[in-house]
Amino acid sequence: MEIYLDNCATTKVCEQAAQICMEAMVNEYGNPSSLHRKGLNAEHLMTAARKNIAAILGCDPECIIFTGGATDSNNIAILGGISARKRAGKTIVTSSVEHPSVADTVSSLEEQGYKVKRIVPRENGTFAAEDFIDAVDDDTVLLTFMMVNNEMGTILPYDKIIPAIRRKYPNLLIHMDGVQGFTKLPFNVKRLDIDLFSFSGHKLYAPKGIGGLYIKKGIRVNPVEYGGGQERGIRSGTQSVPLIAAMGEAMALCKRDGAAILKNYRERNAQLRALLAEMPQVIINSPEKGCPHVLNISVPGIPSEIMLHALEEKEIYVSSGSACAKGALSSTLEAYGLPAERVRSALRISFSKDTTAEEIDIFAAALRETIDRLSKVIGK
Amino acid sequence: MKELILIKNGEIALKGLNRSHFEEILVRNIKWRLRDLGKTTVKRAQSTIYIEPEDCDFYDFDEAIDRLQKIFGIVMISRALVLEKSMDAILEHIADYCADELQGAKTFKVVAKRSDKRFPLTSPEIAAEAGGAILRRFPRLKVDVRNPDVTIMVEIRDFGAYIHGGQLPGAGGMPVSSSGQALLLISGGIDSPVAAYMMAKRGLQLNAIHFVSPPYTSDRALEKVETLCEKLAPYTGRIKFYCVPFTEIQEALREHCPEELFTILMRRLMMKIATRIAENDEIEALVTGESLAQVASQTLQALHCTDTATDLVVLRPLIGMDKSEIIHISKEIGTFETSILPYEDCCTVFTPRHPRTKPKLKYVVKAEQDYDFGPLLDKAVAETTWKMIP
Numbered sequence: 162m163e164i165y166l167d168n169c170a171t172t173k174v175c176e177q178a179a180q181i182c183m184e185a186m187v188n189e190y191g192n193p194s195s196l197h198r199k200g201l202n203a204e205h206l207m208t209a210a211r212k213n214i215a216a217i218l219g220c221d222p223e224c225i226i227f228t229g230g231a232t233d234s235n236n237i238a239i240l241g242g243i244s245a246r247k248r249a250g251k252t253i254v255t256s257s258v259e260h261p262s263v264a265d266t267v268s269s270l271e272e273q274g275y276k277v278k279r280i281v282p283r284e285n286g287t288f289a290a291e292d293f294i295d296a297v298d299d300d301t302v303l304l305t306f307m308m309v310n311n312e313m314g315t316i317l318p319y320d321k322i323i324p325a326i327r328r329k330y331p332n333l334l335i336h337m338d339g340v341q342g343f344t345k346l347p348f349n350v351k352r353l354d355i356d357l358f359s360f361s362g363h364k365l366y367a368p369k370g371i372g373g374l375y376i377k378k379g380i381r382v383n384p385v386e387y388g389g390g391q392e393r394g395i396r397s398g399t400q401s402v403p404l405i406a407a408m409g410e411a412m413a414l415c416k417r418d419g420a421a422i423l424k425n426y427r428e429r430n431a432q433l434r435a436l437l438a439e440m441p442q443v444i445i446n447s448p449e450k451g452c453p454h455v456l457n458i459s460v461p462g463i464p465s466e467i468m469l470h471a472l473e474e475k476e477i478y479v480s481s482g483s484a485c486a487k488g489a490l491s492s493t494l495e496a497y498g499l500p501a502e503r504v505r506s507a508l509r510i511s512f513s514k515d516t517t518a519e520e521i522d523i524f525a526a527a528l529r530e531t532i533d534r535l536s537k538v539i540g541k
Numbered sequence: 542m543k544e545l546i547l548i549k550n551g552e553i554a555l556k557g558l559n560r561s562h563f564e565e566i567l568v569r570n571i572k573w574r575l576r577d578l579g580k581t582t583v584k585r586a587q588s589t590i591y592i593e594p595e596d597c598d599f600y601d602f603d604e605a606i607d608r609l610q611k612i613f614g615i616v617m618i619s620r621a622l623v624l625e626k627s628m629d630a631i632l633e634h635i636a637d638y639c640a641d642e643l644q645g646a647k648t649f650k651v652v653a654k655r656s657d658k659r660f661p662l663t664s665p666e667i668a669a670e671a672g673g674a675i676l677r678r679f680p681r682l683k684v685d686v687r688n689p690d691v692t693i694m695v696e697i698r699d700f701g702a703y704i705h706g707g708q709l710p711g712a713g714g715m716p717v718s719s720s721g722q723a724l725l726l727i728s729g730g731i732d733s734p735v736a737a738y739m740m741a742k743r744g745l746q747l748n749a750i751h752f753v754s755p756p757y758t759s760d761r762a763l764e765k766v767e768t769l770c771e772k773l774a775p776y777t778g779r780i781k782f783y784c785v786p787f788t789e790i791q792e793a794l795r796e797h798c799p800e801e802l803f804t805i806l807m808r809r810l811m812m813k814i815a816t817r818i819a820e821n822d823e824i825e826a827l828v829t830g831e832s833l834a835q836v837a838s839q840t841l842q843a844l845h846c847t848d849t850a851t852d853l854v855v856l857r858p859l860i861g862m863d864k865s866e867i868i869h870i871s872k873e874i875g876t877f878e879t880s881i882l883p884y885e886d887c888c889t890v891f892t893p894r895h896p897r898t899k900p901k902l903k904y905v906v907k908a909e910q911d912y913d914f915g916p917l918l919d920k921a922v923a924e925t926t927w928k929m930i931p
Contacts, residue, residue, distance in 0.1 A: 470756030538792050539757075539891075 164477045164520045168364070169311055169341060169455050169511035175366040175414055178407035181206070182368060185403035193400055194391065203402045210409025217416045218358070218375055219349035225373050226392040227405050231340045232262035234359035234374040237385055237396060238336045239266045239305055242357060243275075245381040246334060250302035252276045254293065256317065257496045258310050263338050267305065276300070286313070286448055286497050290321035297326050303334045308342030312493045312509055314451035316346065320353070327354050334380070340364055344415040345423065345452055356380045362408035365415055366514070371404035422514040426453040429512045429521055436525035442532050446499060446507060455511040457494075459503040463535050468508060471531045477524055480509040542634075543623040544597050546605060547696075547703065548590035551616035551713055564590070567614045567716040570778060574608050586699060587656060593623075606709065611775045613742050614719070615711030619694070621703040626660055628670060631695060635671050635704050636678035639693050642706035643675065648685035651675070655697040671695050715744030717778045723826040723856060724783075724819045725749045726811060729766045729884070732830030732859055734773055734876040735867050739858035740828050741777040748824055749780050749930075750815050752787040757891070762884035770930040772876050783818055783927045787811075790917050791891055797912035801897040804838045805846050805905055810914060812850040817922050819853060826854040832867065833860050837896040846905050 165173065174182075185206055191199030193207050211222040218225070228234045243253075255267050257279040271277045278296045283289050297304060304326065309316050323335060336357035342348065343360045350358055358375040362368060376382055376395070388397025415422065430453040437443045437458060446457040460468060465481035472479060494504045510524070550567055568583055568590060575581060580595040592609075594600035602620055609618050622638045624630040635651075636643070643649060653667035662670070672684055675693065696703045720743055727733040727749045737747050751766045763784065770780045790810055798806050815827055831839045838847070848855055859867055871877040 466759065467756050470759050472756075474756055535756075538795050 162476065162520075162523070164524055166510045166512065166516065166520075166524060167478050167480045168513040168516075169509060170480055171363045171369060172366050172513055173515075174363075174368050174407065175411055177414060178367050178411040181410050182403040182407040185406045189402070191402075193402055194389070206402055206406040206409075207400060210405045210412075213409040213413040213416070214373060217344060217412055219351050220375060221378070224350075224375050224378060226376060226396050227400055227408075228372045228374055228392075228396050229401075230363070230370060230372040231260075231338065231359045231361035232372075233396070234361075234372050235260070235262040235336075235338055236266055237382060238357040238359055238374055239263065239270070239303065240385045241382040241395065242334050242336060242380075243270060243303055244383040244385075246302055249332075249334070250300040252278060252298065252300040252302065254278045254280065254296045254301055254304045254306075256288065256306045257281045258313075258315075258493045259305075259307055260311055260338060260340070263305055263307065275302075280306075282315070282497055284498065286446075287315060288317050290318040290325065293322045294325045294329075297330060297333065301330070301333060303336065305336040305338070307338040307340070308346070308348075309452040309455075310493065311341045311455075312491060312507075313457050313497060314341075314447045314453075314455035315497075316342070316450070316452055323353050323355060341455070342452060344412070344419065345426065345454055350375055350377070357382070362404065362411065365408075365411050367408035367411035368404050371401060371408050373408070418514065423453070425514055425516065426512050429516050429518070430454070430456055432518060432521050433510065433525065436521070440525075440529055440532065442536070443528075444503060446494070446497075446503065453512075455509060457507060457509050459499070459506045460508070460532055461502045461506050463506050463532065463539060465505065465507055467535065467539065468506070468531060471535060472524075472527060475527050475531075477527055480511070481507065542597070542638075543593075544602065545594070545621060545623055545703075546592040546602070546609065547619045547621050547705070548592065548609065548615050548711070549617035549708075550588065550590065550614055551711070563614070563716060563719050566719045567612075570612055570614070570716055570718070571609065573778065574612055574775070575605055578605055578608075589698075591700070608775060609711065610709065611712055612716075613712050613714035613744065613776070614716035616713055617708040618711055619705040619708045621694075621696075621705035624702045624704065626657065626697055626702045628662060628667070631667070631671060631702055631704065632674040635693065635695070636675050638704055639675070639691075639706040640678075642691045642693070643679055643682065646682065646690035648683045648689045649675065649691040649693060650684055650686045650689040651693045651695060653695045653697070657697050657699055660697045667695055667697070712742070712776070714742035717741050717744060717776075718746035720744030720746075721826070722746045722748065722824045723828045724815055724824045725828040726815055726830075727751050727766055727769065728830075729762060729769065729880065730830070731864075731871050731877065731880040732832065732835075732867055734769050734830075734874070734880065735870045736828050736830040736856075736858050737773050738776050738870065738874050738876075740856055741773075745826070745828070745856075747773075747777045747780055747828070748783065748819075748822070750783040750785060750818060752785045752811055752814075754786075754788040754791050757788065757791065759884060765879060765882050765884055767930060768879050769876055772874070772879060774931055776874060780930045781822075781927055782930045783925050785814055785818075785921050785925045787921060790914065790921060793912060793914065793917055795891060798908050800893045801895055802900060802905060802908050803891060803893045804896050805843055805900050806909055807891070808838055808843075808847045809850040809905070809909065810918065812847055812855075813918060814921055814925075816851040816853055817918075818925060826856055827851060828856045828858070830859055830867075831857045832862055832864070835864065837898045840898050842899040842901070846900050846902050849902060 189202045191203040193204040211225050214225055215222040253267055253275050267277055280292045335355050338359050340361045356377045360373055362371040382395055384395050391397050442460050444459045469481050494507055564585055572583055579600050582593045584591050651668040651672045653664040655664045692707055694705050723745045725737045725747050753763050770782055
């Protein structure tokens with residue numbers, strides 16, 4: 162039996178999303194910009210998707226632009242947002258544990274002369290809202306940080322950071338990378354008064370290659386690529402109607418079953434924590450109050466990659482850290498201040514809406530067995 | 542207009558009575574490497590191989606020549622225009638056909654070769670007339686017989702007259718499989734693909750053997766080695782690729798052998814397995830990418846220890862080369878970028894902290910005898926799988 166516990170890397174596409182994707186490929190294959198009916202039908206699929214997503218975000222559908230994924234969204238938000246506010250300041254505030262699509266984009270601006278303040282976690286591995294609030298000053302043009310860390314599941318205190326900063330700096334551009342938190346935590350863009358919010362389809366049961374960016378009304382964002390002017394000129398290129406329609410369906414599912422999905426994450430997380438508590442070799446890295454769909458652990462002495470491949474022999478799939486950094490040691494875990502041996506042996510287990518209690522039991526048993534086997538050979 | 546490719550073979554021409562046999566092998570190799578480019582007739586006469594595409598208009602001559610330049614046993618390649626054996630036809634087409642080469646040049650010469658002695662003009666007469674035709678078309682060009690920018694060839698042969706604007710170098714060496722078969726121990730690093738290339742150049746047909754140790758090594762590490770074989774194939778031809786499950790042997794080594802001898806014992810066991818696979822398939826030699834003193838397992842003493850684990854000839858074409866020289870070749874043949882991908886191979890996980898650099902054979906053999914590896918070796922050989930690449 163295949164047990165897939167790497168849902169932070171990507172998820173299995175849900176049935177509804179796959180079906181509408183197929184429909185849009187073989188029947189409603191028109192170009193949504195075409196004037197004829199075939200084009201209009203494709204446009205309808207897109208409009209429906211935009212509405213579904215707007216319903217979860219709590220915004221008007223016109224505020225959402227479709228992109229090629231969260232990397233695309235983050236680049237447009239940061240580069241396009243900054244370029245529309247050339248005289249607004251020269252400082253960017255961010256965290257030290259961002260995904261490369263934010264971290265490296267910000268670094269590219271640093272090379273162009275922007276000052277970057279990177280907020281680091283406190284000693285207990287959590288972020289303090291004050292650290293962000295204190296870092297923002299009159300010279301700050303952009304605040305950009307992630308909602309939930311992709312490797313640890315740490316929730317950044319966005320609900321405290323944003324309102325406090327908003328009161329002091331009503332015009333500051335605020336962007337949040339919502340890839341790991343979106344639909345998994347209570348959240349509403351309007352109530353929070355955020356300007357830009359990135360999300361991805363494939364972490365939420367839609368196919369890869371599609372994502373979106375929420376842009377608050379009245380906020381100017383310049384395009385970073387030019388073309389036919391689709392998506393309000395901010396993200397040109399013929400829209401991928403099949404993927405957009407699929408993301409719309411997946412998000413509708415996340416909204417409809419939201420409570421049950423969240424309950425499942427919480428129960429699986431608690432179940433696994435209890436099982437791991439009986440294994441003395443295992444250390445849990447994720448904070449107690451992290452986002453429940455992810456649990457990061459270490460088994461000191463057994464390198465992540467070997468553990469991962471040993472579990473793979475039993476058709477169990479977990480991650481050794483972020484899937485984007487194949488083979489490399491996780492700089493994020495280092496930024497959290499984990500000792501080197503715990504970074505080297507870190508495993509990320511992440512649940513889906515469909516993960517069952519039985520699967521977690523089997524995983525825990527397999528982990529225990531694998532630790533015993535490998536410690537004999539490489540723990541020596 | 543009909544075109545073809547003319548191939549001159551090198552060392553083969555010196556091989557006396559075996560020449561015909563070597564040429565047959567070369568023709569077979571050429572046919573195989575060009576197999577998917579379209580129908581061609583390949584024939585040989587007067588130390589030349591003729592490759593004639595059935596449909597010249599759609600034949601990808603550039604790709605064909607690119608592939609031919611990687612086939613060992615060829616020294617010169619020319620793309621030529623085929624004409625009837627008449628001086629009028631030659632004079633009509635020569636300037637046009639060679640226009641690309643001539644346009645950028647200041648000086649040129651025409652070399653004529655007449656192997657069909659029935660042709661009415663002598664070689665110097667043909668060259669003079671053809672040169673005149675070129676000068677009429679490109680009046681600013683000058684003839685320079687000593688050091689011309691461009692040499693235009695006119696060849697009058699049995700099958701027809703051929704015009705071409707020069708020759709491209711081939712890869713040299715001997716046709717693959719003319720020297721027999723060998724088994725390459727390939728790990729995924731930089732060295733072994735280079736060793737394969739060098740031995741293929743001397744006419745060996747290569748098979749490759751790779752050891753996998755899941756979960757200590759990953760599927761990606763195996764795929765990387767298969768990719769290396771694919772990249773070698775334009776030079777070596779098809780490779781029979783053996784994959785040996787090695788996990789249990791490594792775990793047993795770890796449990797029963799002194800840590801400082803781990804690498805050397807592992808290499809001996811690899812040699813033993815490779816030898817048995819080779820003997821089963823009538824392969825006559827082993828090839829490794831070892832270079833003297835590069836790492837602890839490649840000292841003179843360590844090489845002696847691995848050598849005595851096999852009765853077969855062990856060819857080590859890189860033995861006297863520096864790493865930088867090996868890297869240079871690996872970049873040239875296009876394996877470098879794949880070789881440096883960062884996946885664990887079977888050797889790195891278990892590398893001892895302080896390997897013995899000057900192992901004494903008698904101690905190594907004694908350590909090996911402390912545990913009976915026989916059943917595990919039998920099992921590894923029995924469970925070895927193979928496939929052809931490509």
